[in-house]
Amino acid sequence: MNNRILRSILTPVAMLSVAACAELDVSNPNNPDISRALASPADVAKIGKSAVNSWYLAATHYEPTMALEVTADVLTANFGNFGMRFNNVEPRIAYNNISSGADALVSSRPWDRTYGALGAANDALRAIAGGTVIPGASGTEKTQAAALFAQAASLTNLALLFDKSFVVTERSDMTKAPELVPYTAVRDSALKSWDALITLATGKTWSWDADAMPLTVPQTAANIARIANTMAARTLMLTARTAQENSATSWARVLSYADKGLTGTGLTDIDFSVVSDGGNVWYSYVTLYGNYDSWLRVDQRLINRMAPNVPVKYAGTNVAPQSNDRRLTAVTTPCTGAGQPAACLTGITSDYVYLGTVLGDPARGIYMQSPYYHRRYRDISFSVATANHAGKAMPYVLAAENDLIIAEALARTGGDLNRAATLVNKTRVTRGGLAPVAATQAALLDAISYEREVELLNTNALGLFDRRRTDSLQPLSFRQLPIPGKELETLQLPYYTFGGN
Known part of the structure; x- marks a missing residue:
């Protein structure tokens, strides 16, 4: 593979240090001062912690999350934004992976953002492996743990989303171009990183700095290890693409991780939730849009499970729920208009609410509409001014x-x-x-x-x-994302996609 193609692979993912670039005679415009930054222990610490934030923002971004959720029929919308319209069409059509297409960011956004986080994590780990010592009590271990978390979580993100990816860690030979490997190999690499983090944090007494990741629980090494165990369990479980693969999952290993995770034998339950800073650095588009009544509604396929009298598909008639699940209720007076239905939600405390009104253009697919709304996290959604989100918990796991x-x-x-x-x-x-x-x-x-x-x-x-993983998606739905079209063009690889006929 020639240097031009090598640059094409590595520049978007921002993985090269200046030293590696010099060996390959390749410039690195993304990080022109990286060698100087990695020579400073304080900057290495910042890079390790910033990688965690970069991963979190990638993992909670509306692209690809909203396209995935409407494809899964748990949320619904027919707006043209975030891949929600065409990936919600019935019968399902192929995901449009053309780089100039309206839905191109569904795959390219998580690819670019995740590799950005992975590249930063690798730089910090490479510096520590090279002898950089971070000042302060357990400074080096804390930075290494943050970078390992970002590395493992980024590899998990790639394994869950894409059919194949590049696996690059601080141990990779940067004189050689990385090779694309299937999602199972990416998963295995992620698990190695989670295992390394669990080993590093278990039995230790240090705590992360407040700016590493503002959790709702103390940022102790013990809690970091518990979160890592849960993340490893879900990585192993959720990577399966089919029921057959799900059956072949090592469930004993899943159990071993999960029983030392957020809950488990002899443990006090904790959530992996991040504290919002009011939309500055720590925010989640999953909650910002997922609970925004003017944008997203709950697909009736999910509501049907809670209230069987509600049809699986919306057909133009609003049907009030008859449910034994008290997480689903109805407003007393139907909400009117497409604005924020704050008044008609007064006194409502249930997670799911029948509003009696729908959103969107029925001509785009009336089955994409729904009079049901998820309000559980309304107070940290765009339904409420973002300044009021500060200090509130944003659930992740x-x-x-x-x-x-x-x-x-x-x-x-x-x-x-x-x-x-x-x-x-x-x-x-x-x-x-x-x-x-x-x-x-x-x-x-x-x-x-x-x-x-x-x-x-x-x-x-x-x-x-x-x-x-239980073969419960609609027929012809995509089960994973392809390598982004723009990357295929750069790498001179054939165009492909998933879904549809």
């Missing part, structure tokens, strides 16, 4: 998600089904008011699927990842 991972792993490995039922009932009974689930594998797997959709909506892009 809830304790309930880890409970459901443990429960499913127990059900799939012939483990303690009574414990699995207890974990499911923590939300099913206490929040939903539903009857306790029976301690049988079939009943548990159905209840776990239900709770995962109902309880975890608008925390992360879980909908598509979860439905694809």
